[in-house]
Amino acid sequence: MSTLTIPHVIPSPQEDCEKLHTAFSGWGTNEGDIIEVVTHRTADQRNAIRWTYHDIYGEDLLKSLDKELTQDFEKAVLLWMLDPIERDATLVNGAVKKWAPHDRVLVEIAVTRTANELLAVRKAYQEKYKKSLEEDVAAHTTGDFRKLMLPLVSSYRYEGPEVDSGLAKSEAHILRKHIKDEEYNHEEVIRILTTRSKSQLMATFNAYHEEHGNPINKDLKKDPKDDFLFALRSIIRCITCPERYLEKVIRLSMKNTGTDENALTRVVTTRAEVNLKEIKEVYYKRNTVKLEHAIKKDTKGHYEDFLLALVGSEEE
Amino acid sequence: MADETLSLKKAFSGHGGFGVDETTMAAMVTKWRKQPDQKSRFRSDFSGFFTKIGSIEKCEDDYLLRLKTEFSRFKNIMVLWLMHPWERDARWMHHVMHKSYPFTVIVEIACTRTSEELLGAKRAYQALFNHSVEEDVAYHIKESYSKLLVGLVSSFRYEGPQVDNDMAKWEAKALGNVIKSSGSGKLIQNEEVIRILTTRSKRHLKATFKHYKELHGKPIEEDLGANLCLQETVKCIDKPAKYFSEAINIAFKEGADKPSKLSLTRVIISRADVDMEEIKETYHKQFGVKLEDMITKNTHGHYKDTLLTLIGK
Numbered sequence: 335m336s337t338l339t340i341p342h343v344i345p346s347p348q349e350d351c352e353k354l355h356t357a358f359s360g361w362g363t364n365e366g367d368i369i370e371v372v373t374h375r376t377a378d379q380r381n382a383i384r385w386t387y388h389d390i391y392g393e394d395l396l397k398s399l400d401k402e403l404t405q406d407f408e409k410a411v412l413l414w415m416l417d418p419i420e421r422d423a424t425l426v427n428g429a430v431k432k433w434a435p436h437d438r439v440l441v442e443i444a445v446t447r448t449a450n451e452l453l454a455v456r457k458a459y460q461e462k463y464k465k466s467l468e469e470d471v472a473a474h475t476t477g478d479f480r481k482l483m484l485p486l487v488s489s490y491r492y493e494g495p496e497v498d499s500g501l502a503k504s505e506a507h508i509l510r511k512h513i514k515d516e517e518y519n520h521e522e523v524i525r526i527l528t529t530r531s532k533s534q535l536m537a538t539f540n541a542y543h544e545e546h547g548n549p550i551n552k553d554l555k556k557d558p559k560d561d562f563l564f565a566l567r568s569i570i571r572c573i574t575c576p577e578r579y580l581e582k583v584i585r586l587s588m589k590n591t592g593t594d595e596n597a598l599t600r601v602v603t604t605r606a607e608v609n610l611k612e613i614k615e616v617y618y619k620r621n622t623v624k625l626e627h628a629i630k631k632d633t634k635g636h637y638e639d640f641l642l643a644l645v646g647s648e649e650e
Numbered sequence: 651m652a653d654e655t656l657s658l659k660k661a662f663s664g665h666g667g668f669g670v671d672e673t674t675m676a677a678m679v680t681k682w683r684k685q686p687d688q689k690s691r692f693r694s695d696f697s698g699f700f701t702k703i704g705s706i707e708k709c710e711d712d713y714l715l716r717l718k719t720e721f722s723r724f725k726n727i728m729v730l731w732l733m734h735p736w737e738r739d740a741r742w743m744h745h746v747m748h749k750s751y752p753f754t755v756i757v758e759i760a761c762t763r764t765s766e767e768l769l770g771a772k773r774a775y776q777a778l779f780n781h782s783v784e785e786d787v788a789y790h791i792k793e794s795y796s797k798l799l800v801g802l803v804s805s806f807r808y809e810g811p812q813v814d815n816d817m818a819k820w821e822a823k824a825l826g827n828v829i830k831s832s833g834s835g836k837l838i839q840n841e842e843v844i845r846i847l848t849t850r851s852k853r854h855l856k857a858t859f860k861h862y863k864e865l866h867g868k869p870i871e872e873d874l875g876a877n878l879c880l881q882e883t884v885k886c887i888d889k890p891a892k893y894f895s896e897a898i899n900i901a902f903k904e905g906a907d908k909p910s911k912l913s914l915t916r917v918i919i920s921r922a923d924v925d926m927e928e929i930k931e932t933y934h935k936q937f938g939v940k941l942e943d944m945i946t947k948n949t950h951g952h953y954k955d956t957l958l959t960l961i962g963k
Contacts, residue, residue, distance in 0.1 A: 484849070488805065531785070
């Protein structure tokens, strides 16, 4: 569920635009007012503000924000202001351009989004970058990773609840065979993980556990440093427990050794209107500390205020 | 009398060709009303259909099956004509896995439809069969060309005007290198070949094929060996009218098998509103005879009439 708080009486897009424009004017920037407006509007309302701003002031609101803001706060606001599908397309483009085997973004977006959302991202990607996501992923990844990532981002999974339990057992068996033989990149492994529906896969992973003793991810931990195995485990977790997977991404982004603002910003902005509430619950259960408190401790300034406004707080 | 026998035989597919001539059959029922001797003489004279057993002429089972096929050509084309194009494409793809249609039908659909049309077909497939076409192709087809096929069917190609010409040149070179160094059996599974053919836009690929020809002095099809899947992929992307014209020609060939003959209906129905004029021109140029003449000579009845209307005679 969404963690956004929207005021009871929503100002018109014109009023919001005036407030933003005033916030940019004169010396300095009134970041507080900017946060006040943008973090308490839904995606549709934000889109309306963006169009209205362009109508009134003749400039793309994002350009103005780019001029006025800096650093992590700026990156976060710009990402937030994008329409969710365009945002995902922007994130995957960034990930693909500087792709390396330890990339986490492609799997996260390709697997946690619904089939139609991923398709919409592919369309938005083409409009924005004049290329297909598939051709860019194929061109920037190599070897085993290309074998895995290309079908993953090209997938258009069936989304019905039907499960063929005989098939689940036999495909669990196939997975077990190749995992045991350490053929992690085998085409059957990739076929099953990248084409089957999520319901079918959950049944397959359950069958794996029942028939072979361990949960499948336990058997994929042979080398904890291996990026390919990490990718496989991530795919499986994103299918079976996306909120727990994303909680871990957030938790690791704020480890003692410094904050990975990109990951933190990405998960908060992309999930605030989707399932950030559930992720917060998982976070509290896992860490006995509220996500808001962790963010307060680990970030500062306008970036912190922005994140807290999106994450919300039950104490208010 | 001999004329009537001949024309009724033809109507019942006794002299080959596609479909049956319902009108002639109905007329003969009228002519030979209450004349069992006529029918008896006809049966004796029609050895493929009937065979003498004791004192009667019984039907050959093979011929009955053949008649079933020929009678159903009109029914099939009419149903297909009414059907939504996405459902048509979804069913044809399903037939590859469940009714032994040749795998080239999947190449045909994946490569000659627009990105939106292919997407629509995939949605229809999911709604009809509760599976994605990608998972079914990946699961049911375990041949050397499987990876290429899955890639083709998963594609959602960019359709805009932008082409990176330098990249197209580079990829033409890369393909040349792969072709030179791979055994022709391995070519179909080569990652670069699959990447380029299944992800690049059609415009980009046409430019790539053009550069290949300039670079190596011959069209890429000549260097792809006997790889049917690769050949058809390149043809469908680069020269679809040629692909369709050849498919029609194969259907009309002497001894064509059942799936090849089904191509006639499929091609004409699916292209009637798209590029039929171009296909007709290509057919005429390639085979020296007009498509409408081939159809008139080799098909019968309402099936024939429908085909002729669809090709815009």
